[in-house]
Amino acid sequence: MARKVQFVETVLRDANQSLIATRLPYEKFEPMLETIDKAGYYAAECWGGATFDVCLRYLNEDPWERLRKIRAKMPNTKLQMLLRGQNVLGYSHYPDDFVRLFVKKAVENGMDVIRIFDALNDVTNMKTAMEATVEAGAIASGTISYTTSPVHNHKKYVEMVKELKAMGAATICIKDMAGIMGPQEAYDMVSAIKDAVDLPIDLHTHSTTGLAFMTYLKAVEAGVDIIDTAISPFSGGTSQPATETLAYALRQLGYEVDLDDSCLITMADYFKGVRDEFVKDGTLMPKSMATDTQCLTYQVPGGMLSNLLSQLKQMNALDRFEEALAETPKVRADMGYPPLVTPTSQMVGVQAVRNVLDGQRYKTVSKEIKAYCRGEYGTTPAPINPEIQAQILGDEKPLAGRYADSLKPVVEDTRAKLGDLAKTDEDVLSYIAFPNLAEKFLEERKAKEENVVTYSIVEC
Numbered sequence: 001m002a003r004k005v006q007f008v009e010t011v012l013r014d015a016n017q018s019l020i021a022t023r024l025p026y027e028k029f030e031p032m033l034e035t036i037d038k039a040g041y042y043a044a045e046c047w048g049g050a051t052f053d054v055c056l057r058y059l060n061e062d063p064w065e066r067l068r069k070i071r072a073k074m075p076n077t078k079l080q081m082l083l084r085g086q087n088v089l090g091y092s093h094y095p096d097d098f099v100r101l102f103v104k105k106a107v108e109n110g111m112d113v114i115r116i117f118d119a120l121n122d123v124t125n126m127k128t129a130m131e132a133t134v135e136a137g138a139i140a141s142g143t144i145s146y147t148t149s150p151v152h153n154h155k156k157y158v159e160m161v162k163e164l165k166a167m168g169a170a171t172i173c174i175k176d177m178a179g180i181m182g183p184q185e186a187y188d189m190v191s192a193i194k195d196a197v198d199l200p201i202d203l204h205t206h207s208t209t210g211l212a213f214m215t216y217l218k219a220v221e222a223g224v225d226i227i228d229t230a231i232s233p234f235s236g237g238t239s240q241p242a243t244e245t246l247a248y249a250l251r252q253l254g255y256e257v258d259l260d261d262s263c264l265i266t267m268a269d270y271f272k273g274v275r276d277e278f279v280k281d282g283t284l285m286p287k288s289m290a291t292d293t294q295c296l297t298y299q300v301p302g303g304m305l306s307n308l309l310s311q312l313k314q315m316n317a318l319d320r321f322e323e324a325l326a327e328t329p330k331v332r333a334d335m336g337y338p339p340l341v342t343p344t345s346q347m348v349g350v351q352a353v354r355n356v357l358d359g360q361r362y363k364t365v366s367k368e369i370k371a372y373c374r375g376e377y378g379t380t381p382a383p384i385n386p387e388i389q390a391q392i393l394g395d396e397k398p399l400a401g402r403y404a405d406s407l408k409p410v411v412e413d414t415r416a417k418l419g420d421l422a423k424t425d426e427d428v429l430s431y432i433a434f435p436n437l438a439e440k441f442l443e444e445r446k447a448k449e450e451n452v453v454t455y456s457i458v459e460c
Contacts, residue, residue, distance in 0.1 A: 001256075002254055002255055002256040003255055003256065004255070004256040004257075004258065005220055005224075005225070005226070005227065005250050005255045005256070005257060006041075006042035006225060006226045006227075006258070007041050007042055007226070007227060007228075007229055007243060007246075007247070007257070007259060008041060008042055008043045008044070008045055008080060008202065008204075008226060008227070008228045008229070009036060009039070009041045009043075009044045009045065009229065009230070009231065009243060010045045010228050010229065010230045010239070010240050011029070011230050011231045011234045011267075011271060012024070012029060012036075012044055012045065012046035012070070013045040013046050013047065013048065013049055013051055013081075013082065014045055014049060014082070014204075014228070014230075014239070014240065015230035015231075015234040015235065015239040015240055016234060017049055017050050017051070017306075018206065018237075018238040018239045018240075018288070018305075018306060019234060019237060019238060019239050019278075019284055019288050019289070019306065020278045020283045020284050020288075020306070021050075021054070021283070021306050021307060021310055022049070022050040022051055022053075022054040023054065023058060023059070023278070023283055024274070025059045025061065026059075026061055026066050026069060026070075028274050028277075029274070030069070030073070031270065032266075032267055032270050032271070033070060033073035033074050034073055034074070035263050035266050035267055035270075036074065036077065036263070036267060037073065037074040037075065037076050037077045038076070038260060038263050039077075039259055039260050039263035039264060039267070040258040040259045040260050040263070041077055041259070042078065042226050043077065043078040043079065043080040043112065043113050044070075044074065044077050044078070044079060044080065045080045045081070045082065045115075045228070046067070046070050046079055046080065046081070047063070047066070047067050047070075047079065047080075047081040047082075047106075047111065048081030048082035048083050048089060048114075048115075049081075049082040049089075049342070050342070051063060051066075052089040052430075052433065052434070053089065053090075053434060053437070056430065056434055056437040056438060056441050057434075057437050060441070060444075062426075062430075062441070062445075063430070064105075064109055064424075064426040064430070067079070067106070067109045067110050067111065068109055068110060070110065071109065071110030078112035078113050078139070079110055079111055079112050079113070080111075080112065080113035080114075080115060080141075081106060081111050081113070081114055081115065082115050082117070083103070083106075083114050083115065083116050083117075083129055084117065084118070084119065084342060084343065085116055085117060085118040085119075085125040085126040085129050086099060086118070086125040086126075086128065086129070086378075086403075086404050087118075087119070087125075087342075087343060088102050088129070088433060089102075089433055090343075090433050090434065091342075091343040091346065091347075091368060092343075092368065092371060092376065092377075093125070093376060093377070093403050093404050093407065094404070094407070094410070094432065094433075095404060095407040095408060095409050095410050096128045096404060096407075096409075097409040097410065097411045097412075098409075098410050098411055098429070098432050099128045099129055099132060099404075100128065100131075100132045101411055101425060101429060102429050102433075103129055103132035103133050103136055103138075104132060104135075104136050105425055105426055105429060106136075106138075107133070107136035107137065107138045108136075109426070111138060112138055112139060113138065113139040113141055113171075114129070114133045114138050114139070114140060114141065115141040115143050115173050115175075116129045116130055116133065116140060116141065116142060116143055117143035117144075117145050117173075117175055117341065118145070118378065119145060119338060119339060119341050119342065119343055119344040119345075119377065119378075120145075120338050120339070120344070120377060120378045120379060120380055120381065121144065121145050121160060121339060121381065122377075122378035122379050123160060123163045123164065123167070124378065124379075124402050125377075125378045125402075125404070126142070126164070126167070127167055128404070130142065130164070130167040130168055130169065131167065131168065133168070134168040139170045139171060140167075140168050140169050140170055140171075141169065141170070141171045141172070141173045141202065142161070142164030142165070142167065142169030142171070142172055142173070143164075143172075143173040143174075143175050144157055144160060144161065144172070144173070144174050144175060145175050145177065145339035145341045146174050146175055146176040146177070146180075146181055146189075146339065147178070147180070147299060147337070147338075147339035147340065148180060148299070149337035149381065149382070150337070150382070151337055151381045151382045152337070152381065154188060154189055154192045157189065157192070157193070158192050158193060158196045161193050161196055161197055161199075162196060162197060165197050165199060169199065170199070170200075171199055171200045171201070171202055171225075171226070172193060172197065172199050172200070172201050172202070173201075173202040173203075173204055174189065174190070174193075174201065174202070174203050174204065175204045175341065176203070176204060176205040176206070176215075177204075177206065177304075177339070177340065177341045177345070178206065178208060178209075178295055178299045178300055178304075178340060179205050179206035179207060179208035179209045179211060179212055179238075179295060180208075180209060180211070180295060180296055180299055181205055181211065181215050182211055182214075182215060183211070183214040183215050183217070183218035183219075184218065185215075186203065186215045186216075186218045186219040186222065186224075187218040187219065187221060187222045188222075190203070190219050190222035190223055190224050191222045191223070194222065194223045200225040200226060201223070201224050201225055201226070202224070202225065202226035202227070202228065203215075203216065203219045203224045203226070203227055203228070204227075204228040204240075205228070205240070205241075206238055206239065206240060207235065207236045207237060207238070207239060207240060207241050207291070208237065208238050208291070208292055208295045208300075208305070209291065209292065209293055209295045209296050210291040210293065212240065212241040213241050213245070213246070213249075216241065216246060217249065217250075217253075220250065220253075220255065227246065228240050229241055229242060229243040229246055230242065230243060231243050231244070231264065231267045231268055231271055232244050232245070232268050232271075233268055233271040233272045233274070233275040234271055234274075234275060236289060237288050237289035237290055237291070238288050238289075238305050238306060243259070243264060244261075244264050244268065247259045247261070247264070285306070285309055287305070287309055287321075288305065288306050288309070292305075294325065297329065298325050298326070298328050298329055299328075299329065299332070299340050300325065300328060300340060300345075300349070304340060304342075304345035304346065304349050307346060307349065308321070308324060308325070308349050308353065309321065311349075311350070311353055312324065312353065315353075315357065317353075317357060320353075320356055320357065323356045324349075324352050324353045324356050325352075327352040327353075327355050327356050328340075328348060328349060328352040330352075331348045331351050331352045331355065332348050333385070334384065334385040334388045335348060335369075335372065335373075335380065335384055335385075336380030336381055336382040336383055336384045336385075337380070337381045337382045338380060338381065339381075343368065343377075344372075344377070346368075347366065347368045347369055347372060350366055350368075350369075351365065351366065351369055354366075362388060362391055362392060365392050369392065370392055370393070373388075373389050373392045373393050373398070374393065374396065374398055374399055375398040375399035375400070375403065376399065376403045377403070378402075378403070410432055411428060411429075411432070414428050414431060414432050415428050418431060418442075421439075421442050421443065421446060422442065427442060430442075
């Protein structure tokens with residue numbers, strides 16, 4: 001009997017995050033949700049990552065309402081989100097009471113699979129979210145942020161996987177956010193993990209370097225169970241490889257693929273039009289669709305690349321792109337070789353841009369980089385460059401222990417502070433995650449509701 005390979009569709013989250021900086025509003029993909037639901041995917045990745053921030057900041061959407069709407073339209077497919085461990089969906093660590101309530105509410109609102117990672121692969125930063133996911137009855141997908149450096153190797157990754165299984169992981173995800181995993185590396189790593197634990201393995205990669213199709217085929221050969229792909233109009237470049245292409249190739253190689261081709265055709269026809277709109281308005285930039293083998297050196301993931309381009313464009317400095325790209329691995333080495341995944345990817349990318357535009361390295365640093373050097377983000381894979389750390393911290397000493405242990409509970413105080421502005425726990429969570437954005441959103445919602453009430457009274 002042929003071995004089955006399952007697919008996660010990423011167009012609702014990572015594909016559009018990587019190509020168009022997550023600017024895909026609900027109304028643009030809503031007509032396809034029922035079709036996606038019938039297509040036969042293992043899961044649809046539709047939430048988490050940057051979606052929460054962008055819904056509030058740019059799309060004027062309640063991210064919780066978006067999730068509920070997707071759940072209502074997709075009752076038959078597991079919904080999946082990406083959660084940044086103790087960072088949840090933000091860029092700094094939150095107290096445990098917030099992490100636990102957020103996970104609980106995500107599951108209550110429709111989430112089935114929570115893919116939990118830490119930007120430094122520090123499992124102590126994943127423990128609370130893993131426990132909360134298991135307690136809520138969802139699938140905890142313990143995630144490795146894949147990277148290469150002088151201090152990363154398969155032995156360390158296997159040790160991490162064993163720890164994740166002990167924490168309750170039901171699946172293991174290898175998250176290759178920069179598309180730097182080659183076919184042999186994929187084969188060897190999947191084989192090593194399969195030998196170590198009896199859990200389904202999901203491989204996530206990007207087409208950035210052109211390796212993804214080959215990498216997936218060798219990973220499947222080694223026994224990988226699930227692969228992440230994007231429907232063809234939103235595939236390639238900094239996104240994932242095309243769903244339809246891999247379904248075709250794997251069937252030809254004798255594997256069982258349960259995807260419904262007629263649904264995939266309908267999805268592709270629809271999303272071609274959506275993609276073209278973002279091409280016309282300049283949101284989808286040609287560089288995001290290109291193959292860039294230099295990423296094998298720079299290790300820049302898809303979302304980071306589109307954000308880097310966007311940042312330089314806002315500063316009228318797109319001509320400095322190559323310099324900023326070349327500075328990125330230097331900053332990464334200074335910071336102890338963190339995997340470049342949110343939030344470390346943004347932190348390293350922003351610092352690289354600042355170093356280039358300032359004309360002097362670390363002349364200015366973000367509060368996030370300072371917090372990172374203090375140890376607030378956890379244990380770095382290698383020690384931070386001591387000279388750079390001293391330059392950034394001055395006389396301040398780095399922290400010892402788990403940073404979240406020093407944080408006071410925040411949920412009850414925030415609920416009291418917001419009063420009737422927050423109608424639900426979800427509103428409270430949105431505010432804790434993004435205070436300024438959520439407050440503006442909640443105030444506008446309240447004003448809109450009051451206007452409706454006034455209008456109704458006048459009409460009567």
